[in-house]
Amino acid sequence: MLFTSYEFILFLVLVFLLYYLIPKRFQWILLLIASYVFYSYTGIRYLAYILLTTISTYLISRLIGELFITQEVYLKENKADLSREERKSYKAKIKKKQRKLLVLCLLFNFGILAVLKYSDFTINNINSVLDLLRTGKNISPLGFVAPLGISFYTFQTMGYIIDVYRGKHPYEKNIFKFGLFVSFFPQLIQGPISRFDDLKDSLFAEHSFDTKTISFGLQRILWGFFKKLVIADRLLPAVITIVGNPDKYQGVYVLVGMFFYAIDLYADFTGGIDITIGVAEVLGITLKENFLRPYFSKSITEYWRRWHITMGTWFKDYIFFPISVSKSMLNLSKKCRKRFGDAIGKRIPVYLATILVWLTTGIWHGAAWNFVVWGLLNCIVILISQECIPLYNRFHSRFKVGHTFYYRLFQVVRTFWLMSFIRILDCYRDVGTTFRMYGTIFTRWNWRDLFNGSLLELGLTMADYMVLLFAVLLILWVSLASRRESFRERLASWPMALRYISYFVLIISILIFGAYGVGYDSSQFIYSQF
Amino acid sequence: MKIKSKRILINISAVSLALLVILFIQELFMPKYMSEIPEGNLVEEYYKEEKKHDVIFVGDCEVFSNISPITLWEEYGITSYIRGSAQQLIWQSYYLLEETLKYEKPKVVVFNVLSMKYNEPQKEAYNRLTLDGMKLSKYKINAIKASMMEDEDLITYIFPLLRYHSRWNDIGSEDFKYIFSKDKQSHNGYLMRIDVKPVGYIPKGRVMADYSFGDNSYYYLEKMTKLCKDNDIELILIKSPSVYPYWYPQWNQQMVEFAKDNNLTYINFLDKAEDEIGIEYDKDTFDGGLHLNLSGAEKFTRYFGEILSNDFGLPDHRNEEEYKEIWQDKVEFYYAMKEDQERELKEYGYLKSYGAVAQSIEGDDKSNN
Amino acid sequence: MDEILEILEGLHPEVDFETCTSLIDDKIIDSFDIVTLISDISEEFDITIPVEEIIPENFNSAKSIYALVERLLEDE
Numbered sequence: 001m002l003f004t005s006y007e008f009i010l011f012l013v014l015v016f017l018l019y020y021l022i023p024k025r026f027q028w029i030l031l032l033i034a035s036y037v038f039y040s041y042t043g044i045r046y047l048a049y050i051l052l053t054t055i056s057t058y059l060i061s062r063l064i065g066e067l068f069i070t071q072e073v074y075l076k077e078n079k080a081d082l083s084r085e086e087r088k089s090y091k092a093k094i095k096k097k098q099r100k101l102l103v104l105c106l107l108f109n110f111g112i113l114a115v116l117k118y119s120d121f122t123i124n125n126i127n128s129v130l131d132l133l134r135t136g137k138n139i140s141p142l143g144f145v146a147p148l149g150i151s152f153y154t155f156q157t158m159g160y161i162i163d164v165y166r167g168k169h170p171y172e173k174n175i176f177k178f179g180l181f182v183s184f185f186p187q188l189i190q191g192p193i194s195r196f197d198d199l200k201d202s203l204f205a206e207h208s209f210d211t212k213t214i215s216f217g218l219q220r221i222l223w224g225f226f227k228k229l230v231i232a233d234r235l236l237p238a239v240i241t242i243v244g245n246p247d248k249y250q251g252v253y254v255l256v257g258m259f260f261y262a263i264d265l266y267a268d269f270t271g272g273i274d275i276t277i278g279v280a281e282v283l284g285i286t287l288k289e290n291f292l293r294p295y296f297s298k299s300i301t302e303y304w305r306r307w308h309i310t311m312g313t314w315f316k317d318y319i320f321f322p323i324s325v326s327k328s329m330l331n332l333s334k335k336c337r338k339r340f341g342d343a344i345g346k347r348i349p350v351y352l353a354t355i356l357v358w359l360t361t362g363i364w365h366g367a368a369w370n371f372v373v374w375g376l377l378n379c380i381v382i383l384i385s386q387e388c389i390p391l392y393n394r395f396h397s398r399f400k401v402g403h404t405f406y407y408r409l410f411q412v413v414r415t416f417w418l419m420s421f422i423r424i425l426d427c428y429r430d431v432g433t434t435f436r437m438y439g440t441i442f443t444r445w446n447w448r449d450l451f452n453g454s455l456l457e458l459g460l461t462m463a464d465y466m467v468l469l470f471a472v473l474l475i476l477w478v479s480l481a482s483r484r485e486s487f488r489e490r491l492a493s494w495p496m497a498l499r500y501i502s503y504f505v506l507i508i509s510i511l512i513f514g515a516y517g518v519g520y521d522s523s524q525f526i527y528s529q530f
Numbered sequence: 531m532k533i534k535s536k537r538i539l540i541n542i543s544a545v546s547l548a549l550l551v552i553l554f555i556q557e558l559f560m561p562k563y564m565s566e567i568p569e570g571n572l573v574e575e576y577y578k579e580e581k582k583h584d585v586i587f588v589g590d591c592e593v594f595s596n597i598s599p600i601t602l603w604e605e606y607g608i609t610s611y612i613r614g615s616a617q618q619l620i621w622q623s624y625y626l627l628e629e630t631l632k633y634e635k636p637k638v639v640v641f642n643v644l645s646m647k648y649n650e651p652q653k654e655a656y657n658r659l660t661l662d663g664m665k666l667s668k669y670k671i672n673a674i675k676a677s678m679m680e681d682e683d684l685i686t687y688i689f690p691l692l693r694y695h696s697r698w699n700d701i702g703s704e705d706f707k708y709i710f711s712k713d714k715q716s717h718n719g720y721l722m723r724i725d726v727k728p729v730g731y732i733p734k735g736r737v738m739a740d741y742s743f744g745d746n747s748y749y750y751l752e753k754m755t756k757l758c759k760d761n762d763i764e765l766i767l768i769k770s771p772s773v774y775p776y777w778y779p780q781w782n783q784q785m786v787e788f789a790k791d792n793n794l795t796y797i798n799f800l801d802k803a804e805d806e807i808g809i810e811y812d813k814d815t816f817d818g819g820l821h822l823n824l825s826g827a828e829k830f831t832r833y834f835g836e837i838l839s840n841d842f843g844l845p846d847h848r849n850e851e852e853y854k855e856i857w858q859d860k861v862e863f864y865y866a867m868k869e870d871q872e873r874e875l876k877e878y879g880y881l882k883s884y885g886a887v888a889q890s891i892e893g894d895d896k897s898n899n
Numbered sequence: 900m901d902e903i904l905e906i907l908e909g910l911h912p913e914v915d916f917e918t919c920t921s922l923i924d925d926k927i928i929d930s931f932d933i934v935t936l937i938s939d940i941s942e943e944f945d946i947t948i949p950v951e952e953i954i955p956e957n958f959n960s961a962k963s964i965y966a967l968v969e970r971l972l973e974d975e
Contacts, residue, residue, distance in 0.1 A: 006685050166951040316930055322950045324934040330941055350934050358940065386931060393913075463699040500544050507548075510556070512695045518654050518681060 003189065004228055004274045004516060011038065018283060024206035031203075032285070035185040039148060046147035050114070054182045054484065057157050058175045060105040062165045064098045076080050102165045106158060113154045117146045121367035122501040144385045151364055154353035155314055157182050160196045162318055169197040177204055184277040190269065192290040192310040197288070206285030216488050217281030218301075222506055223478075224274030225326035229514030230471045232268035235260050236245055246437055251444035253454065254437045258420040261427060263472060267297065270279035293479050298411035300381050303419055311364075315357050324353035350386075365426075370434065374425040432516055467513050554709075558689035558701065562664070562708040568715045568885045569594065569616045573626070573663030575716055576613060581634040584844050585610035587719070588623040589642030592770035597820035598719035599833040600864045603857050605845030606839045612719025615660040617652060620645045620750045622660050623672035627754065629664070631761060637872050638764045638842055641754065643785050643796075644775065651679050659686060694814035713806025717864050722824055724871045724879050729819035735776030743784055755792050764842060767796040770802035770832055773819035775812065797837070799830065806834045824868065900965050906939045920960040933958060934944060940964075946971045 001008045015034045015136055033397045050368050058412070073093045075087065075217070120141040127138045172178040180203065181196060192201045203344055240517035242257035249257065280287045304312050323329060329349045339347025355376075361374020389418045400408040421438070426433040456462065491499060563570030572594060581762040585608060594614030602608045613626045623641060630636075637680045651657065657677045666688070674687045686692040715721070758765040767789055769777055782798055789796035803809045809828055812820055814826025822830060838844045845851040871881055880886045907916040909931050916923075922928050929937070936958075937948050948971065958968045 006683050022915065038923055095915045107923050164950075168951065198814065233545075305926075317950075317953075320930060321934070325948060325950060325953070327947060330938055330947075333938055336940065346935055350931050354931075416941075425950055463697065496540075504548050506553075508552070511552070511691060512555070512698050517686065517693055517696060 001038055003272055004225065004233070007041070010218050012279065018398060019283060020209045026285075027207055028204050032180040032185065035180065035183040035188070035455055038182060038185040039188065042148050047066070049112060049147050049150065050153060050183055052112065052203050053154060053157055054174075057161050057182070058172075058178050059179075060101050061161050061171040062163050062173075064101050065395060067101075068167065068170075069099055070094070096261065098165055102161060105161050109154055109158060113150055115142075116144045116150060118363070118367045119144060149190075152191050152193060153182055153188065155311075156193045157188070157362075158316060159193065159314055163196060172196070172200070180204075181415075184280075186279040187287070189376060190272050191277070191308075192273065192276070192288050193314050194287060194310070199285070202285040203283070210284070211435070212492075217278045217283075218332060219220055219488055219491070219503070220274050222503070222510070222511055223279075224271040224276075224472070224511050225514075226265040227271030227274065227475060227508055229510055229516055231468060231475070232264050232271060232512075233515035234460070234468060235264040239264050239427065241458045243424075243429075246428060246433050249454070250440035252441075252447055252449050254424075254441050256450070256455070257427070258417075258424045261424060262295075262416070262420045265423070265426075267475070269423070295416055296412055296479070296483075297415050298408060299376070299415055300385055300471030303380075303415055304382075306398070311361070314427060315361055320353050320357045323356055324349040345410060351383060354383060358382075369423045370431050371477065372373070373431045373434075374422060377422050377425070381422070381520045444459075471513075473507075495510060535759070550690065555688065556694075557709050558692040559691055559697050560705075561694065561697065562704050562712060564704055564708055564715075565883060566659045566885050567616075567659070568721060570713060570720070571663065572615050572719055572721070572734065573613070573660060574712075575663075575714060576630075576719070577665060578714075579611065579718070580851070581871045582856075583609045583611045583634060583636050583718075584847075585638045585640060585838065586627065586629050586630055586636045587588065587612040587614060587642075587805065589640075589770075590618040590645055591616055591774045591821055592642045592644055592718070593640070594721055595718055595723070596770045596827050596830055598720050598722075598824070598827045598831045598832070600720070600861055601774075602835045602838070603829045603848075604861065605832060606772050606835040606844070607848035607853075608835060608838055608844045609847055609857075610718060611852060612716075612773050614719055617648075617662050619648050619652065619656075619677060620747055620754075621676040624754050624757070625669040625676070626664070627661075628757060629667060629669040631757070635761065637844060638766060638838065639644060639754075639758055640766045640768055641736075642724050642770045643767050644769065644772075644777070646743045646751065646785070647745045647775070647781070649746045649769075651677050654679050654682055654895075657682070658693070662690060703738060706799040714863070717860060717867075720827070721888075722812075722864070722867055722871065723821070723881065724824045725816045725875060725882065725886070726813060726823060727816050727818050728876060729773060729815060732773050732819060733776075733777055735782075739766045739779075741778055741780035744780070748788075751788065751836050752792075755794065764841075765794055766832075767794055768797075771799045771809055771826075771838055772815075772821055773800070799834070802833075803830075805846045856861060858885045900961070902943055903961055903968065904963050905939070906936060906943065907964075909939075910935060916961045920962075923955040923959050936964075940968060944968055944972065966972070 001013065011034075015030070018030055022030060036047060039050060071091065074090070075082070087366035120143065123139050123141050128165070130137055130139075163169055173179065177200075181194075181199065184194075184199075184203065187194065239257060239261045244255060270291045277289070285342070288310055292306040292309065292311050294303055295308050314391045329352065332352075333345050333348045335345075336348045339345075358375040358379035359372065360375075361378075362372045365371040396402045422436075425431070425434050428437060455465075460468075481487055481490065491502070495503075548550070550679070557672060562569075563735060569591070585602070587597060587610065591614065591673075594612050597610075599612060600609040602610050613623075613630055615622070618626075623645065659837075661674055661677060663672065664673065670687075671684070674684055678684065686762065728811060731821075755765055767785055769785070771780065776797075777800055785796050785798075788794070809822070809826050811830055813824050814829065815822040839846070871884060874881050874883060904916055906926075907914075911926065914927055916922075919925075919927065926933070936955075940946070941948060946968065950959060950969075956974065957963050
C-alpha cells in the first residue's frame with residue numbers, strides 16, 4: 001500500500017478509530033493484525049518471509065536469552081566454589097554457544113535477504129565474467145521479487161538479536177509482541193530502523209486518547225502528505241526526463257537534474273518519514289527521528305549524522321564499531337604500526353571499517369553497481385575530509401572566518417552540492433553514464449542553456465514551478481524556524497483562528513496542488529523497494 | 531464542562547465551514563462544458579425535465595447527434611428524450627436506462643448498437659463525460675464500477691475534486707460564471723449543429739481475426755432486453771446512419787440474429803440512409819460522415835418517426851394541453867438556436883460557441899475491438 | 900588517568916578534557932576518534948574493550964573513560 005493512496009487513508013481511519021474504541025489492552029494486538037493486513041496488501045504470499053524472520057529470530061533469541069539466565073543462576077549458586085579462572089571459562093563457554101546461535105540467525109536471515117534481493121545481481125555479474133571468458137555458458141536469473149521492506153525489517157530484527165546477544169536487553173518472551181516489533185506497519189516501507197528497547201515501551205503500552213499527541217501526529221501526517229504530493233510527485237517527472245535522456249540533457253542540465261533530485265528525494269523521503277512518525281504518534285507510539293534538517297549540514301560527516309539517521313546509527317553500532325575494535329582488527333593495527341609506523345597503523349581500523357561500512361551501505365541501497373560506487377564515493381570523501389582536518393585547523397587558526405555567517409553559508413552550500421553530486425549516482429542507468437555526465441558539466445558548460453526553453457519541456461509548466469517555489473520556501477521557513485524550537489509547539493501557541501486557517505490552507509493546498517490522480521504518474525516512494 | 535462543549539461546538543463549526551468551502555471549490559473546479567465539449571452536459575440536463583416521454587433513446591454520439599426530438603414532436607406528436615453521451619458504453623447505457631425507469635415509464639426504448647464493439651472500459655475522459663453528470667445513486671455507482679480504467683478510483687467520482695483539482699491552472703471566467711447553474715444546451719438530449727462538412731474518403735474497416743462481439747457486451751445487451759421486457763417496454767435496436775466508425779457486415783449479422791432470437795426489432799438505418807431516407811452525405815453531415823447535422827438529423831428523424839408512429843403505435847400528443855405547453859418552449863428554443871447558429875456561421879465561418887472544435891475528437895476515435 | 904588524558908589530548912589538543920563531560924553529546928569526539936581512542940587504550944592498558952561498552956555514558960568524559968578502564972582491568 002502506498003502512503004499516498006486512498007486505500008491507505010481509509011486503512012488509517014479504520015485503524016485509528018478501532019484503536020481508541022477497543023479496550024486498551026488489545027491495542028497492540030490490533031496493531032499486529034493491522035500490520036499483517038497492511039503487509040498482505042501486496043500479496044499474501046510475501047507474508048511468508050517476514051514470518052520466517054520473526055519466528056527464527058524469536059526462537060534463537062529465546063535460546064540465547066535462556067542461556068543468560070542459566071549462566072546467572074549457575075554463577076550465583078556456585079559463587080563460593082568457583083575460582084576466577086573457572087568463572088571466566090564457564091562464561092566463555094556460554095558465550096561461544098550464544099555466538100553460534102547468533103551466527104546461525106544472522107546467516108539465515110541475511111541469507112534470505114541476500115537471495116531475494118541480490119541473487120540476480122550476482123548471477124548477472126557471473127554471466128558477465130563468463131561472457132568475458134567466452135565460455136558460451138550463462139546462468140539464468142532466478143527472478144525473485146523482494147518483499148516489501150525486507151531490507152528495513154531484516155536490519156531492525158538483526159539489530160534486536162545482536163542486542164540480545166550483547167546482553168543489552170532481555171529477549172521478548174511474547175512471540176506476538178515480538179511479531180509486532182518486526183512488522184509494525186508504519187515502519188515497513190522506509191524505516192526508521194528502530195531499536196527494541198527504544199520502541200518496546202510505547203509500542204506495547206496502553207494508550208489513552210490524548211488530544212495533544214493526536215493533534216501533533218495528524219499535523220505531521222498532513223505535513224508529510226504536503227511534501228510528498230505537492231513537491232516530490234511534482235518534481236519527479238522532471239528528474240526522470242533529465243536522467244532518462246543523458247544524451248539530451250548535459251552540461252548545466254546535469255546540475256539541474258542534481259538540484260531537482262536533491263529536492264525531490266528530500267521531500268519524498270522526509271515526507272514519507274513524517275507520515276510514518278505522525279501515524280505512530282497518533283497511536284501514542286514514539287519513533288526516533290530519521291532526519292534533522294540534513295541540508296543545513298556543513299560537512300559530509302555531519303550530513304550523515306542528519307540524513308537517514310537510523311540507518312547510519314545501525315551501521316555504526318553493528319558494523320563499524322564491532323569491526324574496528326575487534327581483536328583481530330586491533331592485532332592487525334598493531335602489526336601495521338610495527339611495520340609501517342604509527343601514522344598508518346592507527347588509521348587501519350578506521351579506514352578498513354569505514355570502507356566496509358560504505359560498501360555495505362551502498363549495496364543495501366540497491367543491487368546494482370552504481371550503488372556500490374555511490375557508497376565508495378561517500379567513503380572516499382569522508383576519509384579525505386578526515387585527513388584534511390589538520391589542514392582546516394591550520395586555515396582556521398590563521399584566518400578567523402570559521403564562525404562568520406558567510407563562511408558557514410559557504411560550508412552549507414558546498415556540502416549541499418557535494419552530496420547532490422554523489423547522490424545522482426542513484427539516478428542514471430549506470431556508472432559510466434554518470435561519470436560521463438559529470439564530465440559534460442565541464443565540457444558542455446553553458447549557463448545560457450538554462451534559458452533555452454528546455455526547462456519547460458521537462459513535464460513542468462511555469463505555473464508548476466511557481467507552486468514548487470512557494471512550497472519549497474514554505475518548507476525552508478519551517479525548517480529554519482525548527483532550529484530554535486519544535487515547530488508544532490510554536491504552532492500550538494498561535495491563536496486558534498490562525499491555527500485552524502493554517503491547517504485548512506495546508507489541506508486545500510494538498511487537495512488542489514497535489515500531483516496526484518489521473519494524468520500524474522503515481523510514483524512510489526523511492527525507498528520502498530528496499 | 532462548559533468550556534469543553536464550547537470547544538466541541540467550535541470544532542464542529544470549523545469542520546462544517548471547511549467542508550462547505552471545499553464543496554464550493556469542488557463546484558468551481560468542475561468543467562462546465564459551456565464553450566467547449568457541450569456533450570459533457572447532456573446527461574445532467576435530463577434531471578430538470580418534465581419526465582413524460584414515450585420514447586427514450588440511449589447510446590453514443592450517433593443518437594445525440596442524429597435524432598431530433600423536436601422534429602418527432604412537430605411532425606408526429608411523439609414525446610422523446612435522448613439519454614446519450616460521448617462514446618457511451620453499453621453498460622453505461624444500461625445503467626442510465628435503469629435509472630431513467632425510476633423516473634418514468636416510456637413505451638419504447640431505442641438503443642444504437644455501435645457500442646457493442648466496446649467490450650471493455652475505453653477512455654477515462656469519456657467516462658467522465660458520461661458519468662459525472664449522473665446524480666449519485668446506486669445506478670451511478672454500478673456504472674462507475676463497470677467503467678473504471680485501471681488507474682481510476684471510485685472515490686474520485688464521488689468527490690470529483692480529487693479528479694479535477696489538476697485544473698487549478700486552467701480555471702477561467704466560465705468556471706465562475708456557471709458555478710451554480712448552466713444554460714440549457716441540448717434539445718431533449720439532441721446537440722444541434724447546422725454546419726456542413728461533406729464526407730470525404732471513408733476507409734473500409736480493416737480485416738479482423740474475429741468479429742464476434744465480446745461477452746461483456748452481450749451480457750449487458752441481454753440485461754437491457756430483460757429490463758425492457760420486465761417493464762413492458764418495446765426495445766428497438768438500431769444502427770444509426772453515420773458512416774464511420776465502420777459497421778462491419780459481420781457485426782450487422784450478429785445484431786440481426788440477436789434480434790431474431792430475442793424477438794426484437796433491429797433496423798440498420800445506415801443501409802437505408804441514401805436511398806430510403808434521402809440523406810445526402812455531402813450536405814447532411816458536419817464532420818465528414820461521423821455525425822449528421824441538423825438537416826440530416828431531421829431527415830432521419832422524419833423517417834424513423836414514421837416507423838415509430840405507424841408500426842409501434844406511439845400516440846400523437848399534439849392536441850393535449852399539458853404537452854403543448856411543455857413543448858412550445860422547446861420548439862422556440864430550437865429555432866432560436868438554429869437562427870443563432872446561422873448567424874455565427876455567417877459571422878465567423880464556423881460555430882465557435884457550439885464546441886465546433888470538440889466534435890472532431892470523436893472522429894479521431896478509430897479504435898477497434 | 901594521566902595516560903588517558905595524554906591519549907585524548909593527542910586526538911584533539913584544543914579541547915580541555917579535564918573538565919568536559921559532554922564529549923559525545925556535543926560531538927567533540929566522533930566515531931573515528933573513538934576507534935582511535937579504543938585502539939590506543941587497548942594497546943596502552945592491554946585490555947579489550949567489548950563493543951557493548953561503546954555507549955555515550957562511558958565516553959562522555961575522561962573520568963568515565965577512566966572508570967571503564969578500571970572496571971575492565973578488574974574483570975581481567
